[in-house]
């Protein structure tokens with residue numbers, strides 16, 4: 001993509017972006033859909049794991065022939081975010097001196113990430129998106145697309161997300177960043193060529209985060225006060241819920257980079273589409289496309305109130321609710337409800353376009 005000047009004033013001399021696509025772009029490039037991944041996702045939205053794809057798709061069933069995003073009709077694009085570790089330039093990438101960026105990797109904002117995505121769209125010949133959709137950190141980029149490029153988005157679906165990070169989210173993010181940066185193997189961010197990884201810190205960060213991704217009532221119903229099979233908490237054994245978090249920590253350590261985790265957590269904390277634009281409402285005013293704001297009713301990390309704020313700033317519409325016992329992760333689990341919301345987002349845009357044609 002070439003050099004990028006960042007909001008911080010710093011720059012990256014060269015940026016590579018990993019892109020995955022499905023379907024075909026039509027002649028007038030009017031059928032393109034952009035999918036935005038969350039914190040630990042990537043461009044592999046659907047499909048099995050395999051060579052070059054260490055994990056299976058994270059939104060299974062959403063894209064394909066006959067799916068909500070029907071690849072017989074739509075050209076679907078997903079990128080790995082700037083700062084990522086799945087093919088796009090991030091702190092583990094090599095700097096011009098041939099050494100990993102590590103601690104020298106600049107601060108990246110959600111706005112910077114979307115600016116890079118706009119350049120990807122330019123390269124693909126996409127002047128405007130039929131739909132931009134994403135959840136959590138992905139929803140932050142959807143909101144930023146609408147504010148940064150209002151004429152390039154015809155329909156937007158912000159799922160389980162927010163127009164600006166809340167103090168609560170920044171606080172949880174700080175604990176996660178400190179968990180990683182206090183791991184001696186983090187080495188100030190310069191561990192990449194030292195033969196170590198801050199596995200302990202990244203695992204601790206994931207335990208903190210994963211707890212916020214699930215609802216307290218789900219954890220209570222599933223695990224209660226039970227000890228893990230064969231372990232007695234009164235004798236130093238683990239509770240079932242502790243074993244569950246250990247499992248998710250180990251899985252993330254096996255598939256994700258700690259430096260990227262820190263970089264992306266910082267970019268989520270500084271997310272605010274109203275920054276330098278006079279606030280949320282002013283930032284949304286130039287956008288005349290459809291805005292679908294979708295929240296999970298049991299989400300304690302991105303509570304429904306944050307989606308209501310976005311709707312109030314927009315001045316019209318209402319929050320569409322996904323009903324789930326799972327909390328924030330409901331946006332990854334309640335696929336049928338997400339698919340229905342995506343279908344509505346695509347249908348409402350179609351109806352608007354039909355009205356324009358008449």
Ligand SMILES: CC(=O)SCCNC(=O)CCNC(=O)[C@H](O)C(C)(C)COP(=O)(O)OP(=O)(O)OC[C@H]1O[C@@H](n2cnc3c(N)ncnc32)[C@H](O)[C@@H]1OP(=O)(O)O
Nearest residue numbers: 037038039040041042058228240241243244247329332333
């Ligand atoms: C955009 C993106 O999201 S990034 C890429 C995809 N995201 C992720 O992978 C995030 C990590 N995963 C998750 O957050 C969740 O697994 C989701 C949201 C994908 C799915 O949620 P659920 O289907 O409810 O899975 P759940 O949270 O119950 O986890 C199931 C795992 O916990 C394990 N588990 C359950 N109870 C216990 C226990 N007491 N002790 C140890 N492990 C346990 C299961 O064996 C299962 O393991 P597996 O995933 O290795 O097969």
Ligand SMILES: N[C@@H](CCO)C(=O)O
Nearest residue numbers: 038039040041136137
């Ligand atoms: N489980 C998701 C939730 C973040 O919103 C992830 O790991 O990216």
